[in-house]
Amino acid sequence: MDFFSDIAGKRAVVTGACGVVGRWIAASLREAGAALCLTDTDAQALQDYAEELGLGSGSFTFAADLTDEASINGLVNTVEEHWGAADILVNNAGIYPSGFLLDISTQDFDRIFAVNLRAPFILTKGIALQMIAKGIKGSVINISSGASRKMRRTVVPYCTSKTALDRLTKGFAIELAEFGIRVNALEPGFAAGSAVSSLTDEHIANTIAAIPLGRPSSPSDVANGLLYLASEASAYVTGATLTIDGGNSIGSLAVHQAKKHPL
Template identity: 55%
Template sequence: MTFQDKTVLVTGAAGVFGRWICAAFAREGARLCLSDQRMDGLESLKNELGLDDSRALLHATQLADEASIVDLAAKVKSKWGAADIVVNNAGIYPHEGLLDLPVAEWDRIFDVNLRAPFIVSREFARLMIAGKRAGSIVNISSGASRQMRNGSVPYCTSKTALERLTKGFALELAPYGIRVNAVEPGFAPGSAVSPLSDEYVEKMKKRIPLGRTSGPGDTPEAILFLCSDKASFITGTVLSVDGGNSIGTYEPGQLVGALDEARRHS
């Protein structure tokens, strides 16, 4: 039970990655503050994880509202004093071209994907410092931080900025023993917010060098590692957990000669 009696905050807890992350920490004995927009999704997740009130705190957080985030931190302080681990998982991925994008939509994307992680990290780092806790913060980024995607430029830009923010917090919080890292998850279908066709999923899977999409154990295990004592000398890093998808474009059927022969007999 690596995280027995540790307090973990996860934003976007009711989403696909959020549920996987929360399940991994719950399995390792952590107390969980589950944060998402809607309370019904959080209640469902709490029951799914089998958490009682001593190990769970639910908060319907509006991440575009600073006051809501401040209230989230206050609730955690009141119940547990501080969090030991913060996972800034919540994010939005609208698809719209720049020429048609209203300024209000640009602001909404950056409010959730960049401004909110800044405020969450600031508020919870203050609690860690006051409580003399050598904590860990992990920001969920994306391979989109390094490569623009047509129709998703604001998302890509926000994730690039999030990785710079990660390094900035890592630098400034290091004297307090607080480590800050980022994880870039691999392609994972199943989002209720952004449903994907079976054809699209199969097309994407074929482009991933390791030949599969991201599953429930991939990103969460990387996060658990970064938050554990095994990673006590790691801060300010960005870890890709994507089956090699960030290496470059992979085209099936292009292997020739000895490599192709070896693959046929493997």
């Protein structure tokens, strides 16, 4: 962690903090010495995880509904009340309920885009304005996915939302550069248990077998990439996507039988 020692004392907001990847991200920032604002939908789960991490008085939690603009703005206002401004924002929260396009409801489609795209827009805008007001040259990290470039049956809205998030990342990067705020995306590898939809043991085994480096993502894989983008080690990096997925997005070692629609 010495390579990322400049993160110590910085203030970081992490959305989706109670999920698998969110926990890895929060733990890595905590270990690096950052104060944390952890946010997710479940207030009790947030409090339990904050206690597990042993967060100090400079950190806090905020239960937010990322489909609700008022709730997101409440989070932004709370960050300002506690810190004035954050130094790091990690837009990690994401949902991907599965379903064929012929079956998925308009409500589910809208909810996916609300959490995966609209919320990062609202939150990045709000946090960036605070950074600018305080003269903070901060770092925004959007958690993307190889699905942004590799279409998958039954999760097309998720794939599409991540493609749009990648473009939003580049858009914010080019517009916030004049203020010294960097905006990048991180693509973690497969992490069993991070899906909203439950995964069968067979699916998990087949997915891992198809990864060129032969294993799922680990906490340290995500931590090293996240801390790099959050720290001054990446001071000349903005608008980029860092892929840490064992080669999964460049090709597959196994050909899975395509799931077919029952019609």
